[in-house]
Amino acid sequence: MVYQHFTLVPSLTGAENLVISRTEVPAVINWARERKDLADFMERMPFKIPLDRPVSELAAGEKQKLEIVKQLYLGRSFLVLDEPTSVLTPAEADEMLGIVRGMTERGELTVLMISHKFHEVTKFADAVSILRRGKLVGTGKVGELSTAEMAAMMIGDVKLAELDSRLPVAEAAKSVLTVSQVKAPDRSGLKTIEIDALTVRSGEIVGIAGISGNGQKELTEILAGQRPTDSGQVMVNGEAYGATRDETRKNRVRFIPEEPLQNACAPKMTVSENLAFRTFDLKQDGKDAIWLKKGSMKKRASALISDFKVKTASSASPIAALSGGNVQRAVLARELTGDVDLLIVSNPCFGLDFSAVAEIRARIMKARNLGAAVLLLSEDLDELLEMSDRIMVISEGKLVYETPARSADIGVIGAHMAGASLMAKIKAEPFAFPVKHDELALIVIDMQRDFAEPGGFGASLGNDVSRITRIVPDVKRLILGFRNAGLPVIHTMECHRPDLSDLPPAKRDRGNPSLRIGDEGPMGRILISGEPGTAILPELAPVKGEVVIEKPGKGAFYATELGTVLQEKGIKQLVFAGVTTEVCVQTTMREANDRGYECLLAEEATESYFPEFKAAAIAMIRAQGAIVGWTAHVDDILESIAHA
Numbered sequence: 001m002v003y004q005h006f007t008l009v010p011s012l013t014g015a016e017n018l019v020i021s022r023t024e025v026p027a028v029i030n031w032a033r034e035r036k037d038l039a040d041f042m043e044r045m046p047f048k049i050p051l052d053r054p055v056s057e058l059a060a061g062e063k064q065k066l067e068i069v070k071q072l073y074l075g076r077s078f079l080v081l082d083e084p085t086s087v088l089t090p091a092e093a094d095e096m097l098g099i100v101r102g103m104t105e106r107g108e109l110t111v112l113m114i115s116h117k118f119h120e121v122t123k124f125a126d127a128v129s130i131l132r133r134g135k136l137v138g139t140g141k142v143g144e145l146s147t148a149e150m151a152a153m154m155i156g157d158v159k160l161a162e163l164d165s166r167l168p169v170a171e172a173a174k175s176v177l178t179v180s181q182v183k184a185p186d187r188s189g190l191k192t193i194e195i196d197a198l199t200v201r202s203g204e205i206v207g208i209a210g211i212s213g214n215g216q217k218e219l220t221e222i223l224a225g226q227r228p229t230d231s232g233q234v235m236v237n238g239e240a241y242g243a244t245r246d247e248t249r250k251n252r253v254r255f256i257p258e259e260p261l262q263n264a265c266a267p268k269m270t271v272s273e274n275l276a277f278r279t280f281d282l283k284q285d286g287k288d289a290i291w292l293k294k295g296s297m298k299k300r301a302s303a304l305i306s307d308f309k310v311k312t313a314s315s316a317s318p319i320a321a322l323s324g325g326n327v328q329r330a331v332l333a334r335e336l337t338g339d340v341d342l343l344i345v346s347n348p349c350f351g352l353d354f355s356a357v358a359e360i361r362a363r364i365m366k367a368r369n370l371g372a373a374v375l376l377l378s379e380d381l382d383e384l385l386e387m388s389d390r391i392m393v394i395s396e397g398k399l400v401y402e403t404p405a406r407s408a409d410i411g412v413i414g415a416h417m418a419g420a421s422l423m424a425k426i427k428a429e430p431f432a433f434p435v436k437h438d439e440l441a442l443i444v445i446d447m448q449r450d451f452a453e454p455g456g457f458g459a460s461l462g463n464d465v466s467r468i469t470r471i472v473p474d475v476k477r478l479i480l481g482f483r484n485a486g487l488p489v490i491h492t493m494e495c496h497r498p499d500l501s502d503l504p505p506a507k508r509d510r511g512n513p514s515l516r517i518g519d520e521g522p523m524g525r526i527l528i529s530g531e532p533g534t535a536i537l538p539e540l541a542p543v544k545g546e547v548v549i550e551k552p553g554k555g556a557f558y559a560t561e562l563g564t565v566l567q568e569k570g571i572k573q574l575v576f577a578g579v580t581t582e583v584c585v586q587t588t589m590r591e592a593n594d595r596g597y598e599c600l601l602a603e604e605a606t607e608s609y610f611p612e613f614k615a616a617a618i619a620m621i622r623a624q625g626a627i628v629g630w631t632a633h634v635d636d637i638l639e640s641i642a643h644a
Contacts, residue, residue, distance in 0.1 A: 001080045002071055006055075006063045014051035014058070014066050018073050035625035039431045045069055045099075048434065050188075050213075057187045062213045068096060081113045085120065097124045116154075116357075118147040132156055155355055167369045169389055173201040175238075176342050176373035179223075182232030186218050186397055190596040193218045193397040195232070200342070200373040205364070207388030207405065208377040209417050215397035216377045217258075220346050223375075224255055236342055251342065254335035256328075258347040264331045267320035271312050272301035274319045275334050308333035309359070325356035332363050340372040347378055361387060381410055381417075393417055426600065426640045428632035430622045433600050435640055441488040441571045442478060445556065445578030445585045445606075447540050448493055450533035452579070455522045457533060460515055463609040468579055474604040474634045475540055475577045481638040483543070488569055491542050492549045492556045494584060495529040502552040502559065555587040563595065573598045575637060576629075577605035582617040589621060589629050599629030602637055 008017050019025060019034055038051060049065050050058070058066070068084050079100070085093035101124050103109035115121055121128055122142055130138040130153040138145075138153040179198040186193050193215045200206045210216055221227035223234065225243025234241045236251045243253075257263040265274050273280075276297045283289045301315040310329045312322055319327060328348065335343070345364060349357040364387065368374050378384050384391050384405070391408055393401040393416040401416040403409070425432040450457035452468040459465045482489050496503045500518050508517050517526050523533030529550055542548050549560050556562050566574075574597050578585055585606050589599045601621055608614040621628040 001082070002067045002084050003082050006067060008055045008063060008066060008070075010056035011054060013054055014049055017055060017066065018051070018070055021070055021074060032624045036430060039625040041073060042069075043431045045072070053188065058213065064212075065096075072099075077108070078110045079112070081111060081115075083115060084113065085115075085117070093120065094123075100124070118150065121150070122147065130154055165369075166365070166389075167203065169201060169204045173203050175199050176202050176236060177223075177375060178233075178235040180233055180235075182222060182229050182234065184218060184222055184227050184229045186215065191397060192230075193222070195219065195222075195399060198392070198399060200375050202341075202373050203368060203371050204389045205368050205374040205376055205387050207384035207391040208375065208394055208399075209381060209384050209391055209413055210377075210379065210394035211417050212379055214417075215394050216346065216379075218397065219394065220255075220257060220344065220377060223344055224257070252339050253342045254340050254344070256331055256335055256343070256345045256348055258350060260331045261320060261324070261327045265319050265327065268318055270316050271305070271310070271319050271322070271330060272298050272315040275301045275304050275315075275330060278334055278337075304333040304337060305330075308363075324350075328356065328360060332360060336363055336367055340367055340370075343367055343372050343374045345374065345376050347380075348376075349378075349380065349383060381413060385410070426630075426632050427636045428600060428630040430626055430630070433598070433630040433632060435600075436573060437485070437487065437641065439570060439572040440575065440641070441490055441566070441569065441573070442482045442575045442577065443490045443492065443556065443588070444475060444479065444540065445492050445576065445588060446494050446580075447472075447475060447491070447537050447578050448533065449535050449537060450521070450523055450527065452537055453523075457515070457521050457523070457526050458609065460522060465609075467607050467609055467611070471577075471579075471605055471607045472537065472539060474602070477638065478575070478577055478602055478605050478634055479540060481641055482575075485641045487641060488547070488571065489542070490547045490549065490562070490565065491536055491540075492551050492562075492578070492584075492588075493529075493534055493536060494552075494554075495527050495531075495534045495550050496552050498525070498528055498530070553587075554584050555591040556584075557588065557591040557595070566597070572596075574600070576601045579606065580608045580613070581606045582608050582610075582613040586617045586621065586628070593628050600637070601629060601631045602634050603631050604634045 009020075012020070015035065015038055018038060019029060042049070042051070049062060049069065055063060055066070064084070068081070071079055081100075085096065097120060100109065100111055104111055113120070113125060125142050128140060128142050128145065128150065129136060130150060132154060137156075138150075177198070177200040179195050181197075182193075182195045184193045185191075198206075208216060208219070218227055222229060223243065234243075236247070236253060239251075241247055241251065241253075247253075255264070261267055279300070280292060280297065281289050298315055304310070305312060305315060308329045310322070310333060311326050312330075319330060322330065332348075343364070348360050348364065361383070364374060364376070376384065376387055385408060388405040391403055391405050391413060392399050393413060395416060401413070403413065426435050452458070452465055452472070454465060456465065458468070479489055496517060500508070503517060515521065515526065518528060519526050521533060524531030527534060536542065536548075547565050549556055549562050549565075551558065551560050551562075553559060574589075574592055576585055576589055576599060581601075585601070589601065592599050599621075601618065603618065606614070608617070618631050622631050
């Protein structure tokens with residue numbers, strides 16, 4: 001069963017939730033094997049879920065995906081899906097239901113799907129049964145019923161609320177909400193939410209489209225004062241806004257978050273008390289109240305319950321006893337009563353029947369026509385297209401696209417929404433590497449003459465340098481491929497200052513005592529900046545504009561500007577080539593991994609003087625579900641970047 005409300009353990013990660021959901025779980029869990037099995041399983045799923053994060057940190061859409069994936073992971077032969085695609089994009093919904101449909105056609109699965117979305121019923125179901133107020137009112141083959149006939153059976157004689165005619169946005173409409181250059185950490189702490197410019201004017205609905213987990217939750221938390229910002233400014237009505245109670249009241253800001261029972265209500269308190277949260281501490285003249293007036297609260301609650309058609313046994317009932325639609329109506333009643341300058345709404349119709357949806361949307365449109373500035377965050381593209389004046393897309397924590405709603409292309413919006421979720425993939429181990437070309441760079445580690453040429457430092461130590469020179473053609477192919485695709489190439493050289501001031505004694509004392517760093521070698525002083533042996537092999541030499549990092553350590557981040565360079569270029573994914581696999585290459589990959597970069601090693605473009613060391617390093621890098629990174633063949637990498 002996949003419920004509308006989540007059944008996951010919030011304190012556990014996605015992976016832990018999947019494993020403990022099995023009928024039989026060993027007393028001691030082999031997590032290395034479990035993660036590998038989960039990685040293999042997730043390769044067959046149509047969307048990516050961060051299984052290493054606690055469920056409490058996931059957005060609603062991510063939790064819904066995990067609920068669906070859990071049932072498929074358990075190999076269920078009969079599934080009950082209760083509004084399973086409520087917060088998925090159309091493409092994700094079609095892919096997921098397509099997988100489920102395919103399994104039913106192969107006889108692997110039987111599915112009972114509860115849905116209010118006609119296109120899902122007509123596209124994926126064989127037969128339909130229609131309920132109204134808990135009673136069966138009609139059945140039939142999907143191909144024999146029109147959507148109009150199904151709708152008529154669903155709502156009976158109820159007249160749906162209609163949207164007010166959309167009043168034009170005045171050219172001189174004032175900016176109510178302005179967000180500029182705001183930066184804040186995301187839920188993981190590894191990435192940054194960056195909202196450069198967002199403005200919502202009076203009498204306008206600005207829709208924010210995006211796949212769940214791309215920064216919507218953090219944006220709403222910033223606007224609600226629940227997430228501190230590192231920089232930037234939020235302004236309401238031309239003044240700095242920190243979402244304090246006084247500022248909210250002064251600027252008439254109202255908030256309707258997703259999952260309102262959890263995020264906008266006190267579940268155990270009464271309907272009456274919840275409806276009074278905005279006004280319980282005020283007298284009728286607006287001054288601070290000292291005593292609660294239960295009678296006035298109850299009277300006001302009764303009026304709001306009637307006006308907003310909240311179905312409840314009594315205003316004294318706990319609000320948790322109400323259905324999802326009625327909880328949403330109650331929150332709307334509280335937030336939309338009185339003058340509203342700014343209304344912030346997140347997924348207001350999640351999981352509701354279309355009668356409730358129509359009513360809620362009508363209320364929001366009415367507020368807009370009365371002059372409220374409305375910021376509407378939703379993963380439902382149909383809702384955004386129907387309600388919005390402008391639509392902006394959020395992806396990876398940034399606003400990446402904007403379009404007037406009337407001329408919007410749903411395919412273009414969907415593509416921008418998908419962002420990382422529909423990115424290209426490179427065939428790799430332990431599973432496909434999800435590449436985002438505009439955030440990708442190649443790092444070529446230490447392809448220096450001293451390490452690769454006969455007569456150099458490496459050969460003087462008795463190493464077989466032919467093992468290094470044999471990878472040169474593949475490294476060169478990679479470099480040319482990245483150059484042709486217009487992608488950054490970064491070179492590193494291990495070397496030290498001539499005075500050895502950046503060389504720790506411990507490093508100099510290790511190795512061959514007869515030939516140490518700084519000594520005179522066959523190609524000049526060994527590993528000293530500017531010496532002939534330190535230079536990069538001529539056939540791999542950097543071209544104008546390519547960054548060269550001189551590093552004094554094994555890892556390329558230590559005591560260098562590499563981190564700054566990557567940040568300035570907006571790089572978040574790194575392809576690695578160079579030598580040696582087990583020392584400088586792997587050390588830099590581990591450093592990059594700790595800094596939040598996704599790392600891919602080009603297998604034929606890296607080498608060691610010792611074949612067993614290379615094999616061990618590759619195994620360690622991709623162990624436990626890519627614990628350090630991925631590995632791939634050069635040809636597969638080049639094929640991907642050719643389409644960048």
